[in-house]
Amino acid sequence: MLFLYLTAEYKSKEHGLNQVVLWDKIVKRGDNTILDLRQANTKYYFWDYGNGLKGNDNVTLTLSWNVIPNAGTLPKIKGSGSHVIHFPDQYTGGRV
Template sequence: MHSVLQRANFIFAYTLSVLAVLTFCCFISTVFLNYTTDVDVKTVKVYVKNVPDYSASRERNDLGYLSFDLRTDLTHLFNWNVKQLFLYLTAEYSTQSNALNQVVLWDKIILRKENAVLDFKNINTKYYFWDDGNGLRNNKNITLTLSWNIIPNAGLLPNVFGTGSHSFKFPAEYTTARM
């Protein structure tokens, strides 16, 4: 009654429908989990220099140097639907020219089989802390926050902020020593 092509099409469509329902069940089983955790981040050394930015213009801009300590346990974030975590440390501050500045200073990818207990001491930033002017010197309210994206097998890609942040200030004078 039905040809072989029609039967193969039915089996293929049915298989895709079953896989779509199973993928949705995988997604719904982990979407309501709480992915926040406590993060302890502290700055160790903080310097600011006024140097020329040759990449954009010849103007002198502020360049911040800092090293930090980071401690957190992310093992409970991993379940069967989590492939990896993408961690990133951001600095948020305000200047006279911009109400909100956000700079990514450090990042790390943690795979499922890696150790997710982080205990870093005196680690340097991975990326430059440039300001598009002179807003870092004597800035008293810079906040470091650790955030992460959860890369799932199926479902949404949540952006989660860690509980706990660290505020610090840059010195009032520029540093002239080489770093």
């Protein structure tokens, strides 16, 4: 069994490191392991209580996973790549 999760990491004026889980999924043995997430929404809201996201040029997305064993230790494995996104200085007032 696998526990997959996507995190976003960023710095803000109030905190040196912020980590947010945006999405997660448990994949059981025998499940369809092809995940097509091109049209998926985030599972959890992504917001900052201050202004840490607005205009932030370094929000790093990372996919990690845990192999959930039948017995023994729980290893944490981080994906070998990451993706940096840039947030705009202004947000829209409605849907685009």
